Amino acid sequence: MTAASPPPHDVADLGLAPLGRQRIEWADRDMPVLRSIRERFARETPLAGLRISACLHVTTETAALARTLRAGGADLVLVASNPLSTQDDVAAALVADFGVATYARRGEDEATYYRHVTAAIDHAPRITMDDGADVIGVLHGERREMLDGVIGGTEDTTTGVIRLRALEREGGLAFPVISVNDADTSHMFDNTGQSTIDGLLRATNLLVAGRQAVVAGFGPFGRGVAGRLRGMGAHVIVLEVDPRRALEAVLDGFPVMTVAEAARLADVFITATGDVDVLRPEHMREMKDGAILANTGHFNVEIDVAGLAAMARAEREVRPGVREFLLPDGRRLNLLAEGRLVNLACAEGHPASVMDMSFANQALCAEFLAREGADLEARVYPVPPRIDEEIAKLKLAALGVRIDVLTDDQARYLASWEQGT
Known part of the structure; x- marks a missing residue:
């Protein structure tokens, strides 16, 4: 060809x-x-x-x-x-x-x-x-x-x-x-979280250390995002609806709370749930001036972008991939990559x-x-x-890594039920 x-x-x-x-x-x-x-x-x-x-x-x-x-x-x-x-x-x-x-x-x-x-x-x-x-x-x-x-x-x-x-x-x-x-x-390997942080940093040039961050979802990918953010010095809150994953986050040392509780606390929000309307207007009304909203799930449904636009009295692109929404009370919320997956839209995946x-x-x-x-x-x-x-x-x-192979006796032991104490 x-x-x-x-x-x-x-x-x-x-x-x-x-x-x-x-x-x-x-x-x-x-x-x-x-x-x-x-x-x-x-x-x-x-x-x-x-x-x-x-x-x-x-x-x-x-x-x-x-x-x-x-x-x-x-x-x-x-x-x-x-x-x-x-x-x-x-x-x-x-x-x-x-x-x-x-x-x-x-x-x-x-x-x-x-x-x-x-x-x-x-x-x-x-x-x-x-x-x-x-x-x-x-x-x-x-x-x-x-x-x-x-x-x-x-x-x-x-x-x-x-x-x-x-x-x-x-x-x-x-x-x-x-x-x-x-x-x-x-x-x-596929859920390291590194690429999401890469997208966040390329889009915003944000200093992560000392920031308050919220990660919605503690599945394999959300867990990686939360871990990477914490490793860079962020204070990370986790949002979950699954009791088992929420408990896992708690035992990993992350504060876990509801979206309503976390909304007013964070500088950065990252959704990683695979579900719709995780961040909605009632949450956005409570967010800090200058808060950054990003999604790393596959579809652009996790942040209610239409609801955010309807709330705003003006909007503009302030950096490539960063859209600022000016709310009636003067607060500004910054949406990355139109709410699409930030690791590929703002970085290289x-x-x-x-x-x-x-x-x-x-x-x-x-x-x-x-x-x-x-x-x-x-x-x-x-x-x-x-x-x-x-x-x-x-x-x-x-x-270049070599590992051992089971001996015949080891293989037989693992395949049997007879041998006990």
């Missing part, structure tokens, strides 16, 4: 491809697990001729996954899973240098976003890859005629898994989907070494579905344990 004959695409500027290629190659250096899988895929082509439609954040790390799927023989279409997460130079390089049909523009409007999702569906995929379940959602909604050709899919984020499990409960899920988000090798694990799961789950998807029931599955274990082994090997 050459720049003179690119695949079908809709990207901002193919002239950005040289920069994009440099950045893709830089990220690839820190993704040894995916590189090793790509080398094997190139030899074995386990995805030969298989149509895959992927709706993911179009970043340097996703480019490494796309190259791996292509090396395995897949016929791939890639579209963006969020209007503000696309790296335009990467999208250009994927088209011009790597021959991947890519439909993604940073800042695309809703109509363009769903036109791109439609392009993914028009590809008639045998396997879907989602980050937020938008392709699967449209397939199960207005494009049901395309369902019969799909043998399976993967989902990469908590919000998408929530949607898929709801669809399964209603008896409407039409094909098996693997929750890559729930893999142990994804959770270990997770580091490459983090996404190495998540996307290794994606690649090996695609191989698993190609081989066994037609025999699976239509439900949400965890990542097969042998895939998780293989990725852990590959990562250890890349790190």
Whole structure:
């Protein structure tokens, strides 16, 4: 494939491809697990001729996954899973240098976003890859005629898994989907919180030390955000609705309270729940002048942006990615990234070494579905344990770490019930 004959695409500027290629190659250096899988895929082509439609954040790390799927023989279409997460130079390089049909523009409007999702569906995929379940959602909604050709899919984020499990409960899920988000090798690395703090700092240049911060949600990602903020000297309050997670936060040393109690205390609010309307106008009326509101969940629903805009008597952009809302009493509230996921809209998302694990799961789950998807029931599955274990082994090997192997006696003991005290 050459720049003179690119695949079908809709990207901002193919002239950005040289920069994009440099950045893709830089990220690839820190993704040894995916590189090793790509080398094997190139030899074995386990995805030969298989149509895959992927709706993911179009970043340097996703480019490494796309190259791996292509090396395995897949016929791939890639579209963006969020209007503000696309790296335009990467999208250009994927088209011009790597021959991947890519439909993604940073800042695309809703109509363009769903036109791109439609392009993914028009590809008639045998396997879907989602980050937020938008392709699967449209397939199960207005494009049901395309369902019969799909043998399976993967989902990469908590919000998408929530949607898929709801669809399964209603008896409407039409094909098996693997929750890559729930893999142990994804959770270990994919929820560090570093990228959220990176987005906050790039957008605001805020000194975190000494600030009062609120983190809504203490799941794997919220826990990472809270820990990173505390490590940088912030005083962190946690909000939770799950008693078990709230108790975990308390035992980890975090104050836990309600949104109403925390609203007047914090300088920074970060939502990480996957649910709607976490921060609402009644909370915003109590917030400090200058408070910063950010979301790191997948969809822009956790902060009531419409409610904030309706409260304000004026608004303006005060820094790239920072919108100031002037309230009638003179207080100012600052919203980051339009309420969209701040780690990708204001920064570059997770580091490459983090996404190495998540996307290794994606690649090996695609191989698993190609081989066994037609025999699976239509439900949400965890990542097969042998895939998780293989990725852990590959990562250890890349790190130069060796571990012991059970002796025969140890293995027998763990598999038996007879021996007691």
